[in-house]
Amino acid sequence: MEKNQPFVEIRHARKCYGDLEVLKDISLTVDRGEIVAIIGPSGSGKSTLLRAINDLDPLTSGEVWLEGTLVNQVLPHHRYEKHINQVRQDIGMVFQHFNLFPHLTVRGNITLAPRMLKGLSSEEADQLAVDQLERVGLLDRIDFYPSRLSGGQKQRVAIARALAMKPKVMLFDEATSALDPELVEEVNLVMKRLAEEHMTMIIVTHEMAFAASVCDRVIFMDHGVAIESGPPDRIFQNPTEERTRAFLSRHLRNS
Amino acid sequence: MGLDFSVVPPYLDIILIGALWTVALTVGAGLLSFFGGIFFALIALYTPAILRLPFRAFEWLFMGTPLLLQLFLIYFGLVQMGVDLPAFVAGLIGLGLHFAVYNSEIIQASILAVDKGQMEAARTLGFSRAQALRKVVVPQAVREVVPPIGNNMIALLKDSALVSVIGVGELTLSAQLAIGRTYRPFEFYLVAAILYYIVNLGMEAVLRRLERRIRLAR
Numbered sequence: 332m333e334k335n336q337p338f339v340e341i342r343h344a345r346k347c348y349g350d351l352e353v354l355k356d357i358s359l360t361v362d363r364g365e366i367v368a369i370i371g372p373s374g375s376g377k378s379t380l381l382r383a384i385n386d387l388d389p390l391t392s393g394e395v396w397l398e399g400t401l402v403n404q405v406l407p408h409h410r411y412e413k414h415i416n417q418v419r420q421d422i423g424m425v426f427q428h429f430n431l432f433p434h435l436t437v438r439g440n441i442t443l444a445p446r447m448l449k450g451l452s453s454e455e456a457d458q459l460a461v462d463q464l465e466r467v468g469l470l471d472r473i474d475f476y477p478s479r480l481s482g483g484q485k486q487r488v489a490i491a492r493a494l495a496m497k498p499k500v501m502l503f504d505e506a507t508s509a510l511d512p513e514l515v516e517e518v519n520l521v522m523k524r525l526a527e528e529h530m531t532m533i534i535v536t537h538e539m540a541f542a543a544s545v546c547d548r549v550i551f552m553d554h555g556v557a558i559e560s561g562p563p564d565r566i567f568q569n570p571t572e573e574r575t576r577a578f579l580s581r582h583l584r585n586s
Numbered sequence: 587m588g589l590d591f592s593v594v595p596p597y598l599d600i601i602l603i604g605a606l607w608t609v610a611l612t613v614g615a616g617l618l619s620f621f622g623g624i625f626f627a628l629i630a631l632y633t634p635a636i637l638r639l640p641f642r643a644f645e646w647l648f649m650g651t652p653l654l655l656q657l658f659l660i661y662f663g664l665v666q667m668g669v670d671l672p673a674f675v676a677g678l679i680g681l682g683l684h685f686a687v688y689n690s691e692i693i694q695a696s697i698l699a700v701d702k703g704q705m706e707a708a709r710t711l712g713f714s715r716a717q718a719l720r721k722v723v724v725p726q727a728v729r730e731v732v733p734p735i736g737n738n739m740i741a742l743l744k745d746s747a748l749v750s751v752i753g754v755g756e757l758t759l760s761a762q763l764a765i766g767r768t769y770r771p772f773e774f775y776l777v778a779a780i781l782y783y784i785v786n787l788g789m790e791a792v793l794r795r796l797e798r799r800i801r802l803a804r
């Protein structure tokens with residue numbers, strides 16, 4: 332099998348809040364179709380790293396590349412806005428707290444961006460909403476407002492909303508952390524299905540079992556440093572770094 | 587001299603036309619104050635100091651001085667500058683701007699209260715900040731302001747009586763005209779008061795329906 336060129340690449344990412352350095356020179360690459368989990372204790376910088384990929388939390392220094400395009404280009408404000416809004420259409424993101432638009436129905440949530448940003452007609456956008464909702468198994472909720480959905484359903488709609496932009500990569504920022512335990516599985520199932528379709532995914536998660544069963548690679552972060560990275564079997568069963576071992580034993584004891 | 591309402595019917599047409607002008611003034615200035623309020627709120631929150639600071643001064647002018655004086659300024663003052671507005675238009679602008687400034691305060695607070703995640707989610711999809719504000723943040727903020735802005739609308743209706751002094755033939759001025767001919771202030775002011783109250787009831791009914799519709803849509 333031929334080696335892909337890096338699809339997503341982060342080079343020497345640093346991020347400081349005043350004196351506090353939350354990302355310390357992190358570099359990593361993700362291949363097309365690869366599914367990468369980022370694990371680590373709270374405050375380790377994993378969400379900050381994820382949010383740097385679409386420049387939601389801009390890096391202090393370093394570069395983010397997506398398929399040969401520099402995401403965090405330094406441009407005059409107006410040109411930067413044009414550039415980043417274009418790039419973000421290719422980067423889907425799912426948040427811990429769903430962030431569905433409560434004033435719009437499920438259909439409205441999914442079709443808003445394709446209609447406004449890609450100029451789809453309302454028929455085309457509707458068809459897109461139907462397709463994406465079938466993918467997450469919620470077609471029967473198309474005319475519901477978010478307030479009438481369960482947490483798991485909300486997150487599946489949020490995934491459908493991101494997928495409707497046909498992104499090249501999907502970022503998941505603790506997508507199941509805010510859910511009741513019995514609702515986690517339905518969201519994991521949707522993510523598993525995306526994995527089977529070879530969607531490129533970068534997943535920040537606390538769920539080791541899910542990371543182990545779905546991801547191609549696991550990165551362990553602590554204090555703004557990528558401590559170690561490797562296939563889930565090796566990281567979970569035979570970590571080389573002491574800090575990884577300590578984190579995992581602590582985490583497994585607590586869960 | 588007791589009350590004698592038989593003096594009212596011959597002037598009822600004048601009074602009712604006055605009431606219609608009051609409704610027109612309230613609806614017109616109300617709409618102006620609502621959309622003006624959104625516009626001012628966006629200036630206050632999202633523009634650089636060069637726009638925001640003059641706006642602050644303007645806001646202070648409208649909040650810190652009497653509405654009556656503002657009406658005089660717009661109607662009589664502007665004539666001197668060569669802008670001769672019809673009294674109704676001057677009244678509309680004066681009431682509209684005055685209440686727009688108050689509405690802006692409410693809308694600013696409501697925009698800031700919208701969860702930050704909403705803007706983030708919209709930006710992540712590729713919306714510009716302006717698009718995200720227009721399609722995601724402001725529509726949510728506006729839903730929350732119906733009750734407090736409704737209160738301002740009722741205050742606006744009552745304050746619309748002030749434009750009688752620049753000669754807009756609304757309800758209060760019509761009552762005064764009838765009084766000038768009949769010398770029966772009690773009867774006509776009472777009739778005017780009742781009509782204000784009826785318009786008020788109508789407005790409250792509309793606001794309640796609006797609130798109900800918004801509640802249903804979530």
